[in-house]
Amino acid sequence: MLRRALSATGWWLRDHLGLVLLVLLLLPAAALTALRLSDPAWGPAVRLTSFVPLALPLYAAALVVAGVRHARWRARVRLVPVVLATAGLAAHAWWVAPFWLGPNPPAARGADALVVVTANLYQGEGDALGLVALASAEEADLLVVNEITGPALRRMRAAGIDxxxxxxxxxxxxxxxxxxxxxxxxxxxEPRRLDTPLASYKVDVGGPGGLTLLAVHPSAPLDAEAWRRDHDTVRRAAVRGGADLVVGDLNATLDHAPLRRLVDAGYRDAVELGNAGFQPTWPENGLFGPLSFLPALVPIDHVMVGEDLAVRSVRTVALGGTDHRAVVAELARQ
Structure with missing residues (x-):
């Protein structure tokens, strides 16, 4: 009896394998699409929104499965997954396309370069000497460091940051x-500290005619309400203070509604504006618990530029000892 039941199950799976695969592909993809279209308040949903770009390969795989298995299905049945997968693929392609395509206003002729580097030192455990070497090699003008500790600062000073x-x-x-x-x-x-639990500052760079910088570190979305409140604080400070740059570990991607509201306020991610491709910054160096085998998947470290700045180049750089990649952006006045 058991053998007969197992045999029947095997035949059913063989006959319906395509349908099972489509469900396994389309359900998580559709969930990610729904997260991108909404502004979830639940912490796990906020964190899952970081992985919205993974819907692209899921929808693409669903289209392949539908194409391979279509001969076994009636036309009306196979049309449903094809339409869903095509619509999802088109939507996500539209959302990620600006990382490669789109207008990138040129810098003004003769404009001086402004090199900005940002890095999270993972509770001070990151390679402080390597960060100083990176800032020196890139001829950085500004370096924003999150999660800096006393020992890390001493190592940076010993390496010549001053x-x-x-x-x-x-x-x-x-x-x-x-x-x-x-x-x-x-x-x-003299800096003004923003009202965020993790230290964030507004500071003017270079005196009259210079730049206004927000060096920020909103809370991680472990507490979604605090995370959202911090992003509201950063956006208000940027808009009211006329900030030219918002830089740091923002603990958010462009798929998160609070960061898109900063974009709506006139700020662009340097990676996107510079058509530099998809450049994730976290998690790095195997520092992600049981999923430490994963490469960096999520772009949460940003150089956000105001409307008067152009992006000449931008890239991420591996830095030892930290779960974040550093971001190096070369900017200039338009």
């Missing part, structure tokens, strides 16, 4: 995830 970028604001904090600092080639104004 010679590379002699001006600095911010400080390490007792909690290793809280500290944020800005290092600069030119003088910085």
């Amino acid at each position: 010679d590379v970028l002699p001006y600095a604001i911010g400080r390490p904090e007792q909690d290793p995830v809280v500290g944020t600092m800005v290092f600069s080639r030119v003088p910085l104004s």
